[in-house]
Amino acid sequence: MKIRKLIITTAAIMASCSTYASGQFLDTSIVHHPKDGVVRLYGPGGPHTALIKAAAGFEKKTGQHVEVIYGPEKKWSKEAQQRADIIFSASEQSMTAYLENYPFVTSKDVMPMFIHPAVIAVAKGNPKNIKSFADLINHPMKIVVTEGKGTYNTSGTGLWEDIAGRLGKLDDIKKVRANIVAFEQGSGAAFKSFQNLKADAWITWSDWPIANADKVDMVTIEPERMIYRDFNLAISPKADAGAAQFSAYLETAEGAQFFKEEGWLR
Structure with a gap:
């Protein structure tokens, strides 16, 4: 009986650890509904400097407002689960971890953009x-x-x-x-x-x-x-139309220049 209890307890602990590792910040009660006329990107610090400059250039060119929310994931995760048009990261291993918390995007949605x-x-x-x-x-x-x-x-x-x-x-x-x-x-x-x-x-x-x-x-x-390592992003299927347009802008000579100035390469 003691052995059986030990096995059950160990299994419960392992299941708990597995849940934590797979979607550390995932809250399944949050409804993902990003479409509101504003393109919002969420991700780590680092790429944010180039993204903010690119967002300003894109808005000046198109009138589409773009917001870049960055920093430690715990600060923006819940908001991103509801409002993110785009999730971005600064490496493939980092994006793979993000995908566990933002199931509205998958590995097939990830686009490497710069290194x-x-x-x-x-x-x-x-x-x-x-x-x-x-x-x-x-x-x-x-x-x-x-x-x-x-x-x-x-x-x-x-x-x-x-x-x-x-x-x-x-x-x-x-x-x-x-x-x-x-x-x-x-x-x-x-x-x-x-x-x-x-x-x-x-x-x-x-x-x-x-x-x-x-x-x-x-x-x-x-x-x-x-x-x-690369800068990559993933666009939500429910994103505002401006999200795909902004992503395409980053691949133009004008958009890529903001990243080049910050040390990013193509």
Whole structure:
């Protein structure tokens, strides 16, 4: 009897964990009804800087109002489940996680639009004279990295180890890990930690130092270690007609220019 109770209890816990992992913020009581004349996009910080500029350009051109809501998912998830015309993200693994919470879009709706390279953000003036990722391996450094820690959706999850392990050398991963002083949930939190800890390097995406050029400088990563991930979006089948028009605008020379200025590539 005790064994049976243990099995039942364990199964219940596993089922609970499975439900949490599949749709952490999903509220099935919310009715998805985005069509109201305003195109709303929801997603993480990072791509938002280019999107906001593109939205302004699109509205000036067409008169269609576009709102970009961004930041940690928990801040906008419930509203997005009701009002999102478009869900966007800064990596494929991040979008795959979003799909669990916004079932009105599926994997078939996801459209890769731009890619961005990983870079090293350093303090203004680059006081440690960091020239490559190899410097983060071969010298004592205070490094900040972005991680989801199993509970937070961020495009930075696993980025540092992908770069460190790119050449197939376990020792490179060991040395970088030994230099990491903070694993932060989300790029915004990582950026704050980088500043507060007066760290030497933050492994991030190109759009962050470009958008914050007054606070940090950017060091490119050597080609043999370079990692790229994409900006992608998914349009709700119930979206305002302007959503598809805005997506198409991003692929024009005019729309793509806003992303190019923020470090995104096609």
